[in-house]
Amino acid sequence: xxxxxxxxxxxxxxxxxxxxxxxxxxxxxxxxxxxxxxxxxxxxxxxxxxxxxxxxxxxxxxxxxxxxxxxxxxxxxxxxxxxxxxxxxxxxxxxxxxxxxxxxxxxxxxxxxxxxxxxxxxxxxxxxxxxxxxxxxxxxxxxxxxxxxxxxxxxxxxxxxxxxxxxxxxxxxxxxxxxxxxxxxxxxxxxxxxxxxxxxxxxxxxxxxxxxxxxxxxxxxxxxxxxxxxxxxxxxxxxxxxxxxxxxxxxxxxxxxxxxxxxxxxxxxxxxxxxxxxxxxxxxxxxxxxxxxxxxxxxxxxxxxxxxxxxxxxxxxxxxxxxxxxxxxxxxxxxxxxxxxxxxxxxxxxxxxxxxxxxxxxxxxxxxxxxxxxxxxxxxxxxxxxxxxxxxxxxxxxxxxxxxxxxxxxxxxxxxxxxxxxxxxxxxxxxxxxxxxxxxxxxxxxxxxxxxxxxxxxxxxxxxxxxxxxxxxxxxxxxxxxxxxxxxxxxxxxxxxxxxxxxxxxxxxxxxxxxxxxxxxxxxxxxxxxxxxxxxxxxxxxxxxxxxxxxxxxxxxxxxxxxxxxxxxxxxxxxxxxxxxxxxxxxxxxxxxxxxxxxxx
RNA sequence: GGUCCGGUGGUGUAGCCUGGUCUAACACGCCGCCCUGUCAAGGCGGAGAUCGCCGGUUCAAAUCCGGUCCGGACCGCCA
Numbered sequence: 001x002x003x004x005x006x007x008x009x010x011x012x013x014x015x016x017x018x019x020x021x022x023x024x025x026x027x028x029x030x031x032x033x034x035x036x037x038x039x040x041x042x043x044x045x046x047x048x049x050x051x052x053x054x055x056x057x058x059x060x061x062x063x064x065x066x067x068x069x070x071x072x073x074x075x076x077x078x079x080x081x082x083x084x085x086x087x088x089x090x091x092x093x094x095x096x097x098x099x100x101x102x103x104x105x106x107x108x109x110x111x112x113x114x115x116x117x118x119x120x121x122x123x124x125x126x127x128x129x130x131x132x133x134x135x136x137x138x139x140x141x142x143x144x145x146x147x148x149x150x151x152x153x154x155x156x157x158x159x160x161x162x163x164x165x166x167x168x169x170x171x172x173x174x175x176x177x178x179x180x181x182x183x184x185x186x187x188x189x190x191x192x193x194x195x196x197x198x199x200x201x202x203x204x205x206x207x208x209x210x211x212x213x214x215x216x217x218x219x220x221x222x223x224x225x226x227x228x229x230x231x232x233x234x235x236x237x238x239x240x241x242x243x244x245x246x247x248x249x250x251x252x253x254x255x256x257x258x259x260x261x262x263x264x265x266x267x268x269x270x271x272x273x274x275x276x277x278x279x280x281x282x283x284x285x286x287x288x289x290x291x292x293x294x295x296x297x298x299x300x301x302x303x304x305x306x307x308x309x310x311x312x313x314x315x316x317x318x319x320x321x322x323x324x325x326x327x328x329x330x331x332x333x334x335x336x337x338x339x340x341x342x343x344x345x346x347x348x349x350x351x352x353x354x355x356x357x358x359x360x361x362x363x364x365x366x367x368x369x370x371x372x373x374x375x376x377x378x379x380x381x382x383x384x385x386x387x388x389x390x391x392x393x394x395x396x397x398x399x400x401x402x403x404x405x406x407x408x409x410x411x412x413x414x415x416x417x418x419x420x421x422x423x424x425x426x427x428x429x430x431x432x433x434x435x436x437x438x439x440x441x442x443x444x445x446x447x448x449x450x451x452x453x454x455x456x457x458x459x460x461x462x463x464x465x466x467x468x469x470x471x472x473x474x475x476x477x478x479x480x481x482x483x484x485x486x487x488x489x490x491x492x493x494x495x496x497x498x499x500x501x502x503x504x505x506x507x508x509x510x511x512x513x514x515x516x517x518x519x520x521x522x523x524x525x526x527x528x529x530x531x532x533x534x535x536x537x538x539x540x541x542x543x544x545x546x547x548x549x550x551x552x553x554x555x556x557x558x559x560x561x562x563x564x565x566x567x568x569x570x571x572x573x574x575x576x577x578x579x580x581x582x583x584x585x586x587x588x589x590x591x592x593x594x595x596x597x598x599x600x601x
Numbered sequence: 602g603g604u605c606c607g608g609u610g611g612u613g614u615a616g617c618c619u620g621g622u623c624u625a626a627c628a629c630g631c632c633g634c635c636c637u638g639u640c641a642a643g644g645c646g647g648a649g650a651u652c653g654c655c656g657g658u659u660c661a662a663a664u665c666c667g668g669u670c671c672g673g674a675c676c677g678c679c680a
Contacts, residue, residue, distance in 0.1 A: 049640075049641090049642095051638085051639050051640060051642050051643095052636090052639095052642090053636060053637050053638070053639065053642075053643085054635065054636035054637065055636075055637025055638090056637045056638060056639080057637090057639095058638075058639055058640065058642085060640070069639085069640070071638080071639095073637075073638095074637075075637085089630095102638085103638070105638090106638055106639075106640090108639090108640060110640085111640080114640085117638095131611070131630075131631060132611090132612095132630095133611060133612075134611080134612055134613090134630095135612070135629080135630070137641095140612085140613090141612085141613060141614095142612065142613075143608085143612090143613090143672075143673095144672075144673075145671080145672060145673095146612085197679085197680080198679080198680090199678085199679055199680090200678090200679085243679065243680095244679095245678055245679040246602095246677085246678060246679075248674085248675080248679085249673085249674070249675090251679070251680095253679095309680085310680090365605085366675095368604095369604055369605065369675065369676070370675075370676065371676060371677085425676080429675080429676095461677095462678090469680090470680080471680095492680075499680060501680085502680050549680090551680090574671090574672070574673090575672075575673070575674090576671080576672085578671095
């Protein structure tokens, strides 16, 4: 959290409640103001800094609301002065004193409490602190594991405290929003059966049913559908979900989603509601008025123009398709790809024509590390075009490249030729990289986008079978159930290039569901074994229904202006699944294993 | 599972490519002394790392090589 790339100005949290403060405190440190001049105050907090002038000693006393300067003069307050000059940073002290305006010329306008100070009458050290392993202050540059091992110190830093409270307020705004609209918060089980999301499950062995396991929920998907069968009409929950997959900067295996489901909706009903929720959250947290409706992009269009199903539309550099221009090209590598059904695509990066060989090599490296066979670059300088493959390119091809990408003087064109999925992955990565390197990402812009008409199926390379793109209860958009072409009544919501959530209208007709299972290669017996309880429920009158699940961590991450999801989780794990603070996971005791009748291999 | 980057006093970095002058440098922090208005207080002095771990090459390794552990980003995976 050294910088806040996309951060808007956060609206500050409301004043604390009128509840009396615990422990006889009169004020929170950070909330002392000039209005309190002359008041006797009792404060308690952490010593964040000490300035000892030999005579007068200043302590900055910090609590979650901020810090305030405490002064102890040797003449006026010999007792407090003696304590203050000995106390170590991060010790917890209780201060009795009187608020006064600072003397002329010593006001610090940079601090909310900078007009005042507290003249100490008594200082008591409640607990002493050892020297902390890293400075407890904003803007620290410390190895992340160390921050996680001492997370309580890390969270003590004002910027982290602020993020956690931001998260609290986001969740609060969501709850109020859904509550006002008659949505009922229903809790669903944590120890349950495998859900149909397709990720690896976390399993919990059963003590009472030896040899059997519960799965931790990947989402409450089937339960919320059952609640629709139960007639709840509108359900929501802010719920922890778990998926045992490898981590990314924006992905954690223990995450929180805003889960909702409603009866009788159209896609539009769900989308309008979620848009209204985002409007509400952005208004409350940032005082930003989002424009609705959010733009829509079909999945196909998104992949074509951005190479991604979560496009960042805040900047241009859209992808151009040059496949036909390179059919039979003298650039054999490209021609070969085209002959074999691959694509040639690329885009123009404005003003990057002068990049050094080293920078260009780094781009090639970026492309190949994303699985592309290679990267061809063309630098447009004045009327000249430089490229390692320039001798293989015909004037027609050069013309096609320039017109399709819009490349002009000073631009750098990046071309990738490969199978469609690799072209997409490589160019998506390059586009994001170039946008960031060239400073093309506008700050303070919130580019929400719905991606619609998702495919109903994906080809599962590992299973050699069609797998649901969303999950097997997603309703098809039409009678077309051809796995190659079928579209789903599914939609994703994205923000600034991050996927925030995805949802769908569900199947409520038994024969459609049967066909779906059939296409997925599930025999009626297998379907019964996995989802029998849901199928049975649907025999007793199921309303048409649909919903969405939105990732709370990612929303908070974007609001907080960080690109690291761990920054918005109080106690996160590292990429190898270790929680540095507690040391989890740990080995079970023999007694625990015996009780579960388990043995480790 | 794969690719890439990193691991040097409490913290953050330099040094590593071009082995020896590194008995490892700098900043912050810490300790001591001085200092009565600062707010990254200031001044002076001091302690503190054998360079993630193991092994190898070499007369000599923080520096080269191999392995390994840990962390991070990305691909695969995952919505």
